[in-house]
Amino acid sequence: MNNKEPLWTKDFVLICILNLLVFTSFYFLLPTLPIFVTDVLKGDxxxxxxxxxxxxxMAVAVRPLSGFLIDAVGRKQIxxxxxxxxxxxxxxxxxxxxxxxxxxxxxxxxxxxxxATTSAGTVVADLVPASRRGEGMGYYGLSNTVAMAVGPVLALTIINQVDFNLLFTSALAxxxxxxxxxxGxxxxVSSKKSNKFTFSLESFYEPRVLSxxxxLFFITFGxxxxxxxxxxxxxxxxxxxPGMFFFAYAVILLFVRPYAGKVFDSQGPFKIMAIGFIAIIISFIILFLAGGMSYYVLSAVFLGIGFGIVHPTAVAMAINRVEPFRRGAANATIFSxxxxxIGLGSILLGYLSKAAGLPFMYLSCGIIILIPLWLFYNKIIPEYYSETDIKT
Structure with missing residues (x-):
């Protein structure tokens, strides 16, 4: 307790900066590609x-293979x-x-x-000291949130002030x-490779976190x-x-995630998750009713509260249900x-928005959230509290 293992090493700082840069380049495209498709390429x-x-x-399809190759071939090469x-x-x-x-x-x-994201997550898990893993992974995750806050705002400013050429060049840089x-x-060297690798189905997913x-599938569908x-x-x-939506969402995440984690640690998931589900539903209802900037940003605030609670709490519950040597499979299952x-939601909701309009599509997303809410309190909570030995 007197001598904490060092966290902010050169390698940890570099992987956080790397993650920030890569995610920012990704978030440059997230809000702007829809505009590029409709305005430049004339798509619907x-x-x-x-x-x-x-x-x-595609990311879902390759994640199991990427995890296997990272362990079999090596972190650095992959x-x-x-x-x-x-x-x-x-x-x-x-x-x-x-x-x-x-x-x-x-x-x-x-x-x-x-x-890339699976590799980076594995590398940072190797670099963070075991005694400070929660703290280290928390700081690493903040680089994603900062990227989400600044990326869309900068990207939308670039296409409004200049053009898509500069946007794509900046993302590349x-x-x-x-x-x-x-x-750097x-x-x-502790990133060991096992001599035995099997292709059994359970090598790639964890059945105890399927519920x-x-x-999470239904949450991210919306x-x-x-x-x-x-x-x-x-x-x-x-x-x-429009970048103000992502900015407000990310800022709220920065504050909500640490608070939600503390509540989960001290009181469990029952009450805090109810707040998360309700906030997400309210967010979609506000979008359905939106008539201008104030409703638009308010929806982002409620979405940040909801996702800031639901996503990290679900991940923590998954980790609690498995042994340390199955955490990789549990994370792969959750993030897949x-x-x-998100992938199926983007495609299917595109058809719904074309047929019924965006306001009705967002109202439908709010209704869909009732499915994971029911699933959580009728299946997941009984399973979670029936565990007699939550894993450490």
Whole structure:
């Protein structure tokens, strides 16, 4: 207790900076690609859904393989290749001239994204001292949140003031800087590779967290409607700066996540998750009723409260239910469901918005949240509290 193991080492700082740069480049595209598809490539809302969703679905498809290769081949080699292909895919956006080319590029980008994020998460888990893992992973996660706050605002400013060429070039530059950070990281020799690798199904997923994963799938299904269409909806509402949604959402996350974690540790998930579910439902109802900037930003605030509670609490509950040597599989299962929800949500909600309009689509998302709410209190909570030995 007197001598804490060092956390802010050169390697930890570099992986956090790398993560910040890569995620910022990713968030440069998240709010702007829907506008690029509709305004430049002349696509419609269903095509926006496919363009956004296919990346996430590709990331889901490669995550199990990426986890296997990271352990079998080595962190350094897979991380290098993943970031290299990520940089190449970012460069590809500069040359996109049609929806077909963009769709094909999103396949490559999705695979690179799945490998890169899985590799980075594994590397940082190796670098953080075991005695400070929760603290270290928390700080590492904040780099994602900061990227979410600044990326969309900067990106939307660039396309409003200049053009998409500068946007794609800037995103490429950020990804290259992140790639360069990788060369300064010293990989711990303790990142062991096992001599035995099997291809059994349970090597790639954890059955004890399937109910939590299903809950997150329905939660992020609605979130797919946010990432794909919120900037288009802002145009319908005559909002000049749609990036304010992502900025407000990220700022609220910064405050809510630590508070939610403390409540979960001291009181359990029962009450805090109720607040999270209700906040998400309110967020979608506000979007349905939105008529201008105030409702638009207020929806982001409630969404930040909801996701700031539900997502980290679900991950903590999953980790509590498995032994330490199964945490990788548990995380892979949880985050695959997270990505799958966004991917399918983006595609299917694109059809719904085209048929019924964006306000009705967002109201439908609020109704869908009743499914994971029911699942949590009728299946997950009884399972969780029936565990006689929560794993450490």
């Amino acid at each position: 809302e269903s095509q926006v859904g496919y363009i956004i969703g296919i990346l996430t679905l 991380f290098f290749l993943a970031l290299l292909f990520y940089v190449i895919s970012m460069a590809g956006y500069i040359f996109v001239t049609s929806l077909v080319l963009l769709f094909l590029l999103r396949f490559v980008h999705g695979a690179a994204w799945g490998f 950020l990804s290259i800087l992140g790639f360069l950070c990788m060369f 990281i010293s990989y711990p 939590l994963s299903l809950m 979130y797919g409607g946010i990432v794909s269409f919120i900037t288009i909806y802002a145009k319908d509402l005559n909002i000049d700066n 469901a997270f990505d799958l929800g």
